[in-house]
Every structure is written in C-alpha cells, then in structure tokens.
Amino acid sequence: MTAPLEPRPEGKRALIVGTGLGGLALGIRLQSAGVSTTILEARERPGGCASWHTHLGFTFDRGPVAITDPDSFAELWRLSGQDMAADVTLEPVAPFWRLSWPDGASMDLGADDAALRQEIARIDSRDIAGGQRLLDYGAEAVREGLTKLGGSRFPDARAMARVLPAILQHQGWRSAYGLAASMVGHERLRQAFSFATLFSGGNPMAVSALHGWRHRLERDTGLWHPSGGMNRLIMGMVALFERIGGTIRLGDPVARIEMMGDRATGVVTQGGWRDDADMIASNADLMHSYRDLLGQHPLGPRQAGKLTRKIWSPALFAVHFGIRGTWPGIPHRSVLFGPRYGEWLTDIFQHGVLPADQPIFLMHPSVTDPGLAPEGCSVFSALVPVPHQGKLPINWQEMAPTLTTRILDEIGRRLIPDIHARIVTQFHVSPSEHAADMRAHLGSAFSLAPVSSQSLMLRPQARDAVVQNLFLVGAGAHPGAGVPPVLAGARLAAQAMLEDGA
Ligand SMILES: Cc1cc2nc3c(=O)[nH]c(=O)nc-3n(C[C@H](O)[C@H](O)[C@H](O)COP(=O)(O)OP(=O)(O)OC[C@H]3O[C@@H](n4cnc5c(N)ncnc54)[C@H](O)[C@@H]3O)c2cc1C
Structure with a gap:
C-alpha cells in the first residue's frame, strides 16, 4: 500500500489546523516533500481522537487502542528515509476481537483461517463455507473499497461514473449486514462480520458492504499495539515531523482562516498569533472549519448551512x-x-x-x-x-x-x-x-456518516471546491473516518496540495 514520493514544491509554506492523525500524517507528507509546514493545535496534547490521559500511573488511550496496516504509518517515516521502529515499537495483538453474547456464547476473530473456521463452526457448522466467502469478500472490500475507492479523488461526476461498474460488480449496493446475511445464516455470525463498520461511523445495516474491509485488513496486516500506548505513536509522529523541520504549536486554537477574495491567506489564533501560507488545510471538524474558522467569508455560512442538513455519525x-x-x-x-x-x-x-x-x-x-x-x-x-x-x-x-x-x-x-x-x-x-x-459537531465521534449520499464524490474532497488553496484532511473528508481511511485521506490531501503547489 505504498504510494510514490510526491513532487517537491520548494519554498512553499503550509499551515494545518489540528493535530489529529490526519493533520499529523499530512504535515509529515508535506514537510517531507519540502513544504515548510506548521501545525496548529487547540489542545495542549496532539492526537485529536487518538489522544490519551494519564493518572495515578495508568495510561488511558482515549481513542483507538491498536492499529492495523502498520505499513501505512511506516510509509510516513520512509518518506524522509527514516525508520518507524526507531520511534515506535509495535506489539502484535491477538485475538483481534473476542465477541460474546448475553447467554455466554463467544467467538474469537483472529488471523488464523483454520482457527476462524473452528470458531464459526462453534456458532453454526453450516456457516463454515459462507464464513470463508465473507473472508474472500473482505479481500475485495480492502482492494476495491479501501484501497481503490478510498485512495482515489473524486473531483467530478466523470470520476464517479468510472467507478460505478466496480461498485456494482462488488455488490457495493448491499449493506455490510445484508452481504453477511446473504452468506451466513446464523444471526451471531452476521453480527460478527458486520459490526466493525461502526468504527468508521457507519450503521452496518445501511453502510455499503465495501466498507466491510476491517476484519480482512486485520487478518492480512495484523493488529498492533504501540508499546506504551497510542501516545507513543502520536509522539513518534510529532518527533518525526519536528525532526524533518516541521513546527507544531499546541494549546492555542485557530480563531479564523484569513481570506482575500477566494484565496486563503493565513490563520489567526485565539492567542493572537498569526501567519501567512500558500496553502491551508483544516483537520478540524468540518462544521467548525466552515462555520467558525471561515465564518467571515460567504463560503463559511453557505457550507455550514449545507452541513446542517447532512447525516452525522x-x-x-x-x-x-x-x-x-x-x-x-x-x-x-x-x-x-x-x-x-x-x-x-x-x-x-x-x-x-x-x-x-x-x-x-x-x-x-x-x-x-x-x-x-x-x-x-x-x-x-x-x-x-x-x-x-x-x-x-x-x-x-x-x-x-x-x-x-x-x-x-x-x-x-x-x-x-x-x-x-x-x-x-x-x-x-x-x-x-x-x-x-x-470542537466536534453534535459530539459525533466519526463526523459525517459514510452513507452513499455522503460518500466518494458526495463527501467533501481534499481540495475545497471554491477556495482552491484550502484543503480538508481527516474524518470529515473523503474517504472518511477511522484510522486507515484518515491516513488514506492524508495521502490524497498531500497529493492535491503538492501537484500544483496550489
Ligand atoms: C473513542 C474513540 C474510539 C475510536 N476507536 C477507533 C478504532 O478502534 N479504530 C478506528 O479505525 N478508528 C477509531 N476511532 C476513530 C478515529 O480515531 C478517528 O476517525 C480519527 O482519529 C480522526 O482523526 P482526524 O484526523 O479526523 O482528527 P481528529 O482526531 O478529529 O482531530 C482533530 C484535531 O483538530 C483540533 N482542532 C479542532 N479545532 C481546532 C482549532 N480551531 N484550532 C486548532 N486545532 C483544532 C482538535 O483539537 C483535534 O486535535 C475512534 C474514535 C473515538 C472518538
């Protein structure tokens, strides 16, 4: 899942609002490509949803407690010829999940296919073949849903038209639960193979089956816990970003993105700090970005009005x-x-x-x-x-x-x-x-729901449609919420920001 190195628009400056996983990954990509990048964070700690809390010797990860596809992180280090292992130690997690029901029945989801077949058989041996078909479908969902659709930009209807045949071919019109129900008969197995879309904010009963990539991605790339907690991964990303020359400012919320006509020119923080940039990206919540940070430009209230009518996770x-x-x-x-x-x-x-x-x-x-x-x-x-x-x-x-x-x-x-x-x-x-x-609209944990009317071309893209040097990265933008999609979104945002230097 590695992508080619981006071009180097020397001398350009970028500002990113927010140190969520998307903001940090984008910052590392830009800085690695030679763009002088500053990331501004409202909170005293980086990481956004993946932040942490310590008390009385306990370390609590407030968001994800493990990652899959570690190579999508390692790639960020490789962009500047560095080794992730120097900053972060990953420990394997097994099983991936233990699922249990109120009557005491349980099953483990893990990497070993033979063991998984046994687990399925313990629930209902008639579903062994169907379970295998679901696992095979998961490979399609990783390839078509996460990698191809999630890794493509949708600037116009033509881009959307190009992918429609693949969506139909891979039964993307079915829901994750509907697809599971078409392959396994036991209700518990249907739950086991559909619940994970919740971690991208999607209702398994409604979200496209092509969002059902999580179990297969875990099975293929493993599930990993950063030794010391997610804070080590976040601080590792911060250390990498700073080592390659990036700057992070914590504890001072951006108050507004400054505009001149239809161009973003800089940001001002609540503390009064301001700076100019050639490109600005927001990793903050979508509604906050448009309603508050761009409130003084006609685009802000217009987009915020549209966002009020959207479905939120x-x-x-x-x-x-x-x-x-x-x-x-x-x-x-x-x-x-x-x-x-x-x-x-x-x-x-x-x-x-x-x-x-x-x-x-x-x-x-x-x-x-x-x-x-x-x-x-x-x-x-x-x-x-x-x-x-x-x-x-x-x-x-x-x-x-x-x-x-x-x-x-x-x-x-x-x-x-x-x-x-x-x-x-x-x-x-x-x-x-x-x-x-x-600053999350309605307290949503996963931003806009990944329903089809808010996916692909119909989700906010990395580049704002009106302000050409304003970019979005993170859960609200295509391809959406959850750690793998947010990292994929950072790659798309970096490509958009680097292709023309905006
Ligand atoms: C409790 C929880 C558990 C989760 N578990 C999983 C999981 O197991 N697997 C999975 O794949 N996903 C999980 N997720 C989802 C995943 O963590 C998120 O989708 C992802 O981390 C979001 O990253 P982001 O880049 O969108 O930024 P966010 O995490 O949303 O961070 C945005 C950052 O912007 C900052 N900001 C906002 N406004 C301003 C401003 N005005 N000025 C400066 N900074 C600002 C915020 O303070 C924040 O730090 C979980 C989420 C939560 C909440």
Whole structure:
C-alpha cells in the first residue's frame, strides 16, 4: 500500500489546523516533500481522537487502542528515509476481537483461517463455507473499497461514473449486514462480520458492504499495539515531523482562516498569533472549519448551512477505568453484544434513544502492554455508541453517572464480578465533552456518516471546491473516518496540495 514520493514544491509554506492523525500524517507528507509546514493545535496534547490521559500511573488511550496496516504509518517515516521502529515499537495483538453474547456464547476473530473456521463452526457448522466467502469478500472490500475507492479523488461526476461498474460488480449496493446475511445464516455470525463498520461511523445495516474491509485488513496486516500506548505513536509522529523541520504549536486554537477574495491567506489564533501560507488545510471538524474558522467569508455560512442538513455519525460514550487485579483471560478488544442488534442500531442511528441493552466495546490494552498500569493493576476502556446530540439532546452531565454504572454493572455481570470494589481511578467522556474538547459537531465521534449520499464524490474532497488553496484532511473528508481511511485521506490531501503547489 505504498504510494510514490510526491513532487517537491520548494519554498512553499503550509499551515494545518489540528493535530489529529490526519493533520499529523499530512504535515509529515508535506514537510517531507519540502513544504515548510506548521501545525496548529487547540489542545495542549496532539492526537485529536487518538489522544490519551494519564493518572495515578495508568495510561488511558482515549481513542483507538491498536492499529492495523502498520505499513501505512511506516510509509510516513520512509518518506524522509527514516525508520518507524526507531520511534515506535509495535506489539502484535491477538485475538483481534473476542465477541460474546448475553447467554455466554463467544467467538474469537483472529488471523488464523483454520482457527476462524473452528470458531464459526462453534456458532453454526453450516456457516463454515459462507464464513470463508465473507473472508474472500473482505479481500475485495480492502482492494476495491479501501484501497481503490478510498485512495482515489473524486473531483467530478466523470470520476464517479468510472467507478460505478466496480461498485456494482462488488455488490457495493448491499449493506455490510445484508452481504453477511446473504452468506451466513446464523444471526451471531452476521453480527460478527458486520459490526466493525461502526468504527468508521457507519450503521452496518445501511453502510455499503465495501466498507466491510476491517476484519480482512486485520487478518492480512495484523493488529498492533504501540508499546506504551497510542501516545507513543502520536509522539513518534510529532518527533518525526519536528525532526524533518516541521513546527507544531499546541494549546492555542485557530480563531479564523484569513481570506482575500477566494484565496486563503493565513490563520489567526485565539492567542493572537498569526501567519501567512500558500496553502491551508483544516483537520478540524468540518462544521467548525466552515462555520467558525471561515465564518467571515460567504463560503463559511453557505457550507455550514449545507452541513446542517447532512447525516452525522453517532457519538460514543466512553468509560475509562483503572482497576486492581489482572485479567489475562480478557483480550485486548472485546465486544459484549446485547440481546438486540438491528433494533439497537435503529435506536442509535435513527430513533435517537438510549436503550439499556447496548453492546459494549471493551478495550483492555494492558493485557498486551502491562506497563500501561501500575504493578498488579489493569487499564480498561468501555465504549458505547450513542446517538449524537442532534438526535438525543439530553443533559449528559445528568445522564453520565447512570450510564457509567450501567456499563460497569454489565461488565461486572459478564467478566469482572467485583468490578466496583476494584476501581482505582475512572473517568468518562460523554458526547457533550467530546463536542467541547474536539470542537466536534453534535459530539459525533466519526463526523459525517459514510452513507452513499455522503460518500466518494458526495463527501467533501481534499481540495475545497471554491477556495482552491484550502484543503480538508481527516474524518470529515473523503474517504472518511477511522484510522486507515484518515491516513488514506492524508495521502490524497498531500497529493492535491503538492501537484500544483496550489
Ligand atoms: C473513542 C474513540 C474510539 C475510536 N476507536 C477507533 C478504532 O478502534 N479504530 C478506528 O479505525 N478508528 C477509531 N476511532 C476513530 C478515529 O480515531 C478517528 O476517525 C480519527 O482519529 C480522526 O482523526 P482526524 O484526523 O479526523 O482528527 P481528529 O482526531 O478529529 O482531530 C482533530 C484535531 O483538530 C483540533 N482542532 C479542532 N479545532 C481546532 C482549532 N480551531 N484550532 C486548532 N486545532 C483544532 C482538535 O483539537 C483535534 O486535535 C475512534 C474514535 C473515538 C472518538
């Protein structure tokens, strides 16, 4: 999945708003190509959704707890002839997921096909062949969905017309769940092979089957935990960026992008710092970028108005907790499915209600990396998708303690009986806190939903259609949210910024 080195537009200057994974990856690409690049971050810490928190000797990753396709990161180091291993140590994670249901049934998803067949057989032996077909389809989804569609720019309708035959050929009109249902009969296997689209903000019942690449990508490239936590990967990217001459300014939010006519000329921060640039890219939330940062230019309110009518992905409610004791039997990542799946998804994506029987995505990175917790202790994060604030405008300060207790009780029932008594430290991140912290519209954890009316050409592209030297990178832009797509988007943004020097 390596791309050719970009051309070198010497003497150009770029400013990037935001140090999310997209902003950092773009900054490294630009700086490696000879563009003098500064990244401006509102928060005191880089990383955006992939940021972290430390307390009492525990290190909590607030976002992803592992990465797949490590080569897409290593490529960033290779652009300047460096070796990622000098900055980041990756440890393999196995299994990729343990899935369990309320009656105690479970299955592991991992890299070994024979073991996977056995796991499928434990659920329903009639689905072994169908499970293999799903795995084969996953290879198509990686090749066609993630790599080709996700790696292409869609500047006009012709580009879209060119890919339509491939979308049809690869059943892209089916939903991820619909495709699974066409190949396996058991409801639990349908859940097992469709839930992962949630990590790009997509409803498995609605999102194209071509988004169903995650399990296959993990199986082909592995799942890896940066030793010391995601913070080591983020700080590794920061170190690389600074080593090759880039500049990062933390803790000073950009207040506006300055414009002269239809050209972006520079940025001003809330602290009063300002600078000019030939090209400006925003890695911040889309709505914030247009409504707030470009609010003084006609483009800003116009785009913000359009964005209000878009479908936004759900939010996440996260409970992070450090506890006494170690649980070698609880893997790095688990899904504790609830009794309902399709109906639960409809509650979250459409009805905007908060059901009591929600699945829990339980992360346990200290099982791979005990150094994340003090001796004899463990680090967990429980994530629960919840409706975004537009669909569920509740007071999260009031709701958070109830939901936290509900989540911990369920983990207690299913995995750690005396969980409450073991807690050393805990905190939560609610949709309203995520909204305030990341300036994320409606508290959405994955920006615009990856529905077909907001995908490919119909999603914001790397280059703004009106302001030719303004670029977008990150979850809101094509190809979308989740770590692999955001890295692919950074590559597209770099290509667009470097091809003509804007
Ligand atoms: C809890 C959680 C768990 C997740 N787990 C997974 C997972 O397991 N697998 C997966 O693939 N994906 C996962 N994701 C999604 C993935 O983390 C995101 O899609 C990805 O990290 C988004 O990166 P980004 O480049 O869009 O930037 P973001 O992470 O959105 O960062 C944007 C940055 O811009 C900054 N910013 C905003 N406004 C300004 C301003 N005015 N001035 C300066 N800076 C500004 C913000 O402070 C932030 O640092 C998860 C997300 C969350 C929230």
